[in-house]
Amino acid sequence: MCGNRFELSSSAGLVRPVRVLLVSPGFHGYHSAIAGALTERGHVVSTHLYDDHGGLAGRTWHQVRHQLPRRLGAGSLRRLARDETAGAVAAVGRSRPQAVVVVKGDTLGQEFWDRIAGLPRVTWLYDEVRRTRWSLDRLAGVGPVATYSAHDTAAFASAGLDARHLPLAFDHRLVPSPTQRRTGDVSFIGARYPAREDVLTGLHAQRVPIRAYGRDWSAHPVDRLRTWRVGSPEVPAERDVSRAGAYDVMAASAATLNLHGDQDGFTMRTFEAAGVGAVQLIDRPDVAGLYDPGTEVLTWNGTDELLDLCRRAVADAAWADAIRAAARSRTLAEHTFDHRVAVLEGAWDTV
Structure with a gap:
């Protein structure tokens, strides 16, 4: 922050275009906004939604395999994490990325992080860390972290993490309908x-x-x-x-x-x-x-x-x-x- 205005880092100029793997939850389709921005800056982007269960049949199977047992007190997050981790690891193999952007990623196991070790990467958190499954110890091993939380940024820095404060954003490519009329509501x-x-x-x-x-x-x-x-x-x-x-x-x-x-x-x-x-x-x-x-x-x-x-x-x-x-x-x-x-x-x- 600088005064009352958020400033871009000195890296605002284009970097060399690379193959980027975006690993993200499907939450409200924000992955498409991030992918669009990466593409605009010249990168070749592959997107993997780690919590995408594949259409109606996949969502039904997810409910039966994971959600219903959890509601009945018999389920475990570990099985879900294993499935999501395996999918993310496979996505790395398919896309052969030169850089990786992870959004949230708190359910992804160590196998995924080991798979992208040594690659340029960054993880962006759009929630306070206390609302996720992340801990400071786990975050210390994943590489640079960006977070929308100013409080978490300070805590991460105090713990020695490579962290920066990065607010959320507007998807200017998704515009309101030009025929929309004012409702008065x-x-x-x-x-x-x-x-x-x-x-x-x-x-x-x-x-x-x-x-x-x-x-x-x-x-x-x-x-x-x-x-x-x-x-x-x-x-x-x-x-x-x-x-x-x-x-x-x-x-x-x-x-x-x-x-x-x-x-x-x-x-x-x-x-x-x-x-x-x-x-x-x-x-x-x-x-x-x-x-x-x-x-x-x-x-x-x-x-x-x-x-x-x-x-x-x-x-x-x-x-x-x-x-x-x-x-x-x-x-x-x-x-x-x-x-x-x-x-x-x-x-x-x-x-």
């Missing part, structure tokens, strides 16, 4: 946790046109079954949306909520909402290291302040449009996956 897209439910139900009670998206909020019978519940919260809600659909929803909303909770890193939504030109209502005043509060994003402290911002976003289109434009401009200038991949290149180049 205040949207929220994400999982339902108690603190988030309190915020949304409070806004709904004050007649804010709030609308939530996701299986945890939806009253659809299939979603209630998938989330093991009978009822639904008192908030207007829709079913899950794709990442592209989420971009459309945020761009079309009068404003969109970004609720973090117990996190010190900034979610992908921080950059996506700004990148699509949404009016982002974020619960983190420390976002000032990335965006300018009041002109590019809107921070709030307490229900009354949030309520006032929601009502103004719905009623004052000129004010909202200025925030939308500023947020999108800042994001495209500093916070795309292309910017982040330049830093990852600098990390693997040090191996």
